[in-house]
Amino acid sequence: xxxxxxxxxxxTVDNINRIMQGQxxxxxxxxxxxxAETVASEMADKHFDAIVASDLKRAVDTAAIIAKPHxxxxxxxxxxxxxxxxxxxxxxxxxxxxxxxSEWPNDIEPLDHLQDRAKNFISYIRSTYNGKCVLAVxxxxxxxxxxxxxxxxxxxxxxxxxxxxxxxxxx
Numbered sequence: 001x002x003x004x005x006x007x008x009x010x011x012t013v014d015n016i017n018r019i020m021q022g023q024x025x026x027x028x029x030x031x032x033x034x035x036a037e038t039v040a041s042e043m044a045d046k047h048f049d050a051i052v053a054s055d056l057k058r059a060v061d062t063a064a065i066i067a068k069p070h071x072x073x074x075x076x077x078x079x080x081x082x083x084x085x086x087x088x089x090x091x092x093x094x095x096x097x098x099x100x101x102s103e104w105p106n107d108i109e110p111l112d113h114l115q116d117r118a119k120n121f122i123s124y125i126r127s128t129y130n131g132k133c134v135l136a137v138x139x140x141x142x143x144x145x146x147x148x149x150x151x152x153x154x155x156x157x158x159x160x161x162x163x164x165x166x167x168x169x170x171x
Contacts, residue, residue, distance in 0.1 A: 002126055002171040003021035003137040005048070006143055008161040009062040010035040017046035018093045021139075022085035026058030035164040036065035043166075044069040048134035052125070052156040054139060062164065078122040084109035111145075111155070118145035126171050143167075146147065 001090040010032030014021045021147040048070050053063035063074040086095055086107030101130050108156065121142075125134055134139075138146070140161055161167065 003133045004169040006167045007137045009059045011163040022089040036062045040066045050134045059137045068127040080138040083141040118149045
């Protein structure tokens with residue numbers, strides 16, 4: 001059995017300002033750096049065979065801090081990228097809440113595509129790290145999609161993850 005510690009990246013400048021980051025690189029703020037250091041300390045005694053992250057800077061930076069006590073290199077994959085929010089990227093999130101989904105621009109990554117990436121990520125972890133213990137740093141929506149696939153439940157039924165929250169999945 002493969003054990004997956006699924007983590008959301010630390011708080012970013014855009015998180016605190018409620019800006020839709022999507023697939024932008026993002027920058028951890030001081031709180032996000034401290035959050036990552038806390039998780040690194042809490043996980044220092046756990047054995048990990050690999051540390052995997054989204055290839056976006058905010059996830060890579062979080063993973064690098066967590067990986068340091070383990071002396072592991074961070075492996076990146078675009079499968080763990082956040083949902084592509086297209087034209088909504090860079091906008092103030094509260095302003096978007098009043099736009100009906102039927103009126104969303106067509107350049108937003110469709111949910112079925114996001115869920116396919118989640119399935120492919122789970123398959124990648126199972127095949128590449130079979131029987132191993134892996135910590136993976138992703139983002140709020142892709143992590144939700146991964147759990148949706150894993151539990152075979154709609155995404156709306158998956159609780160959002162806080163920054164640097166850890167959830168464990170047995171694959």
